Amino acid sequence: MRKPAFTYLCRMLVGYSSSSSEEDGGASGEAAAATQKKNCCPKCQEEDDGNNGCPARKKIKTEEQAPKTRLPLPDCLLALFPDEVDPQTEDGSLHGGRVRSFKHERGNWATYVYVPYHPQEEFGELLAELLSAAGTCGVVLTPQEEFHLSLSQTVVLRHHWIQPFTQSLRTGLAHCKRFVCSAGKLRVYCNAERTRTFLGMEVCSGHVQLLDLVRVVDRSMTEFQLDTFYKEPSFHISLAWCVGDLTAQMQECTEELQRMIDEHEGGPFLLRLDCTELRCRTGNKTFRFPLEA
Template identity: 70%
Template sequence: MLVGYSSSSEEEEGETETTQSEGFDQKWQKEDDGSDDLPPKKKIKTDEPASKKRLPLPGCLLTMFPDEMDPQTEDSSLHGGRVRSFKHERGNWATYVYFPYHPEDEFEEFLEELLSTARARGVGLTPQEEFHLSLSQTVVLRHHWIQPFIQSLKESLTHCRRFVCTAGRLKVYSNAERTRTFLGMEVSSGNTQLLDLVHIVDKTMTEFRLETFNEDPSFHVSLAWCVGDQMEKLKRCIQELQTLVERREDGPLLLRLDCSELRCRTGNKTFRFPLET
């Protein structure tokens, strides 16, 4: 589960400063004093200092190097009210490791039923844009660390084998800052294999002095979220929501994750690590 939001794509570090050289030009100028007997005199004349006005930069150059802080990236109204877990800065890449979950056909209908029931109980939830099972915290990775970080993960995962895990029980979560509340489905099988992978990922995190995963993780797939600390309100209707999971026509609904490819997302880049068969 993603304990601290992030989402973001940042650009590579780079700054430029444009200056215009200023100085004095010297030139020779002939002056005639009006005498027919004397040759024209040569005299050095110094111009006034050149104008200090700078020429405007082309628009294409201005967009190449954005300001250190983009006010829009910090505007929570542009992100559904979500608040960043860490300050957005150029060169800082939000990074996390996860397994993707690809919903089955009936999942969308089931999720809408959950959201409708929660809404009737006073909790307005927004469905996740994509679904995944987190195996790390969301950490800040500097741009020049990306390649060595990915290489370390790749080497550590070389002999890891693929497996299947399932999730079937609803649970309420929140991020560390209590700025968002989540409705998730907790993993019921595959925990041992997931823990083994977390230990491997944690070694890379430690190598780069980044925060490791929760000591006693509750592996889950986040289904929906809302702004603020709504844990108590959501917990009061969690049993009613769980009933929707268990009393379906075709039997209890289980999310099945084919854990065959671990992924790492850093900023707008996604790296894939296929596991052995």
């Protein structure tokens, strides 16, 4: 009696298991697939997680031979070392007609040393009057985007020289003192290529201290075999410029413009320049060198 009953009970359990598998939507099948996937090699699991079985060896070999895609470089790095010169940088029509003193080449950085000038409101008003008066004389001037007093010529610096060159400047300027200089006399300047003419205001005090700074800058220039500053420099702050050599035309109206400066608000206007630091601009980088108080 026990044996038939046991057999009947086993048959019932098997039937219940099959029925449960169908009602559960193949849960036992998924468990089996999971077990089979677990037994596959790790390489198969990584490359074909969506399959229930291991992919064919031929497919694995093909995928392994596919070339790897390189991650693109960030834009900030590409901007630092461009492969080619942007044609727009050489187009003078996009820069008010200005022409480069030397052709841009990869790895060459236009470099110069200067003292910055931060104009006050009074200076801006006077400059607007000067440009208007120059326009009535037939000379159309464009104001400088920023104002400074140059202490070096514009030279070409190789990229790998930037760090040692700026360190040389920092060492030489470490013990130079701050001072104040002033400017009040208009002068006309033209660059060596005769491609631009400038209206500048020449320094009338602080000349000795500026020469001391130039000697320090010249030592660094000589160390890297670069051109030193002019032997008899006319220290000045450029106010405005125009394209071409218009020296003669501008000098004709300089006397009238100087009178406007001398009679500005009842007394001569003096441009005051606080020399608290030097700066070196090379390419798109600017280095600052504070002077001792």
